[in-house]
Amino acid sequence: MKRMPAVVESPTVRTSTAQRKLRLPRFGLFCCSLVLAALAEYCAYLNEGGGGNVRRVLHIIALTVFFMVMTLIFERFIDWLGRDSKRTESDHDRSTILSGFLRRITPDFAGDRRQTLKAIAVMAVCWLPYYMLALPGEIWYDTVQQVMMWKGLPNPITSGAWSDHHPVLDTLIFGVFYQLGAWLGHPAVGVALYTTCIAIAAIVVFVYTVRYLAKSAVSKRAYLGAYLFFCLFPFIPIFSMAMVKDAVFLPLFMLFSIQCMEVARTKGACLKNRQTLTVLIVLAILVSLTKKTGVYSVVLACILLAFVVAGNQARVKLLAPAAASGLVIFVLLPLALFPACHIIPGGKQEMIAIPLQQSALLLREHGDELPKAEKDVLTGILEPDAAENYEWWAVDKVKGTHWTEQRARLLHPFLRIWAKNAVKYPETYARAYFLLEQGWVALPNAIVNENLQSNYLYMRTAPSGNVVASGLPQSKRTRLYDGIDEFVIGLGNQFFMQPWLSRAFWVTWLPVMQLYETIRKLRAKELSWAYAAWLIPMLVSVPFMWISGCSVSPEGLRYLMPMLGIAPIGCALLTVDANHSSER
Incomplete structure (x- = not known):
């Protein structure tokens, strides 16, 4: 990947001309808010069995205002992120011991390899409590089936044979760690090894993401905010360490997203480098192999990138990752690998x-x-x-x-x-x-819990015949895990915490706000299409959320993992300096 230009931080105050350009009609925001409000209230109507038409209308009006206010708050937050965060010498003299300590441990993401290791170490320390709580590992229902396939035992999907119902590569990864544990004395050791490896991989990828943002003209506050989010938002480490196929997919999807962002930022010029193109193709294949909808995300991303790259040569090269993924998933696997290895194709x-x-x-x-x-x-x-x-x-x-x-x-x-x-x-x-x-889309209510959950209780303390037969570790700390889940759910039901811990916020509301603000900046010529295309990872993720098989059950939590990972990217792109953006 070519060296990117030095960081260009946003100016403290935008020019009055730019401010006038951004004073566009709010009709689009009103329409988006009205649609979201109507959908949320329609779900409440379905849960409550109908009735109360006047009350429904009032609720829709209130929710419309709520969504509009949240978007306006989001605008102020983005403005704050985009401001110059430099401190004067007198500010440093008045700094407290705590602020001095924070400055000392904050990595320089534009620095050398030593700073990268520092960033990894700080994030690892932040993740350590969740790692210790999860040991030997948080195991999901689908993983139990995959381990039973590895052992050749009857399971809810097959009589013992492997099946592509779950991605074969994920089954292979879980099976290898399971077998390592068995050789070392107990499968729990293998699960702990997996938890350690996937946590390290996720941390490295998140740090790499922040370093890319730091070198790509976003504001300092934006990339440091992304780093803090990855370090401190509890659901990032909790879901990233899980023994489930989505946790394997997440770091690969993040890396693929960064490559797509670089293609967009350089308008396809980076594809002239064979190494960069090869990396993009390999990541596209791995994304397709670790999630059933991954190949469609790859194809959709390549189609969207074709609109922002410059020249037909770059567009032709974008066919390579899409074609390679399709060839592997739709030709090589079903026609060659599956028959040779006696793997049952997925339905x-x-x-x-x-x-x-x-x-x-x-x-x-x-x-x-x-x-x-x-x-x-x-x-x-x-x-x-x-x-x-x-x-x-x-x-x-x-x-x-x-x-x-x-x-x-x-x-x-x-x-x-x-x-x-x-x-x-x-x-x-x-x-x-x-x-x-x-x-x-719906706000959490008394009938349906649509909050994020810690999910530590899931499968670990509720053994079934399949769990016992698989030999996977079980935990007896039911009260502890149950208490954590109840605390998180109760926290999410508090008025001021509800929006931020709602699944709807991360899957729908935040993407809508990011898209709305991006369109406003494009219309005001405050952002180039090359940077607006950083929304592509979000745009290729949302459609598959809306065709998922569940959204309110624990399974729905793993579906939104990519949305948590890419959330800071959309916020960061909105802080790109206008002058720098227009140069692309």
Whole structure:
């Protein structure tokens, strides 16, 4: 990667001309706030069983004002981040012992390798309490299935064979650490080794991200703020250390995002360097191998980058990571690796989870109104008794884990019937969808908890037959983990903490605010497209959140991990100095 220009910090006060340019109508903000408010209140309406139309309207008005105020506060926060943070000599003379200590431990992200090691060490110290609390490791439900596949034991997905239902590379990684632990005396040792390695990898990647921001013309406060966020926001270390496929995906996605940002910042000039292009291709493949939707994120990112790079040659080179990822995922794995290694391909039910969920509710509420031929198709592709087993918060009992020949034969007729009934029963489809995805848009309420959770309690202290058979470590500290979860949930229910600990804030509200402010700066010519394209990691993540199989269950927490990782990037790009941005 080519050396980037020295840091250019934002001026203390913008010119009056720039201020006039940014005084654009707030109609767009009002529309965004109104839509978010209406969706949030619609989810509350579904949870409470309807009623109270006047009260609903008042709630929508209040929420619209709330979202607008939050955005205006966000603007002031970005203005503060963009200010020059230099201190005068007299300020240093009046500094306290604490501020002097903080200056001493704060790394210089534009410095040498020693400063990088210092940054890694400080973050590691901040993460240490969460690391000690999690030991030997926080294990998720899907990981138990993958370890059982590694051992060749029957599991909820297969009778012992490997399956691509979960990414094979993730299964291999977990299996290798499990086996190392078994050789060293107990699988718990292997889990602890994994927790240590993934924590180190995540810390190194986060520090690398901050160093990139520090060398890319964002304000000092912005990149130091990103560093503090990665160090101190508890859910960053908690989720990054988990033994789950999303934790493996996160550092690779962050590195891929940084490469995309560099391509955008240089308008594709960095792709002339073969090493840079090779790194981008390798990261694209790894992102695709560690998450089922990763290949689609890669392709979408390359398409968006094509609009900001300069020249057809750079656009052609962007085909390489997209083509390489597609070749590996759709050709090499299913046609070569899976047959050779006797791996069962993953089913298509994951990609059509939302239509399956909507069809199950359709059968439950309007089954008597459907023609027999349509009912036969729906019952044939859904899990047995799907209408009776329908759960509004998850799709597992509707979609199942196996893709049979019967399902494959019924796929096209099913899609036609699903589309046809979407016109006839839109309310049923909307209810099924928004109940499932309400964690991404609704405010937490008494019926549904949509806050972030510590999640230490998950799987570790609730052993099932599968957990015992897998040999994975279990913990008896149920009261401790339960107390932590209750404390975090209670904290998130407090009025002033609720927005910041809400899943909706990180998945929807903050991205909308960042996108809105970016568009305003583009219209005011205060930001170039080369830097605005730093939103690409967010833009390729959000769509897949909105087609996830759950948003309010513990599983939904791991889905939003990329959103936490890339959140500071969108804030940082808004502090890029206007003059520097226009030079690109």
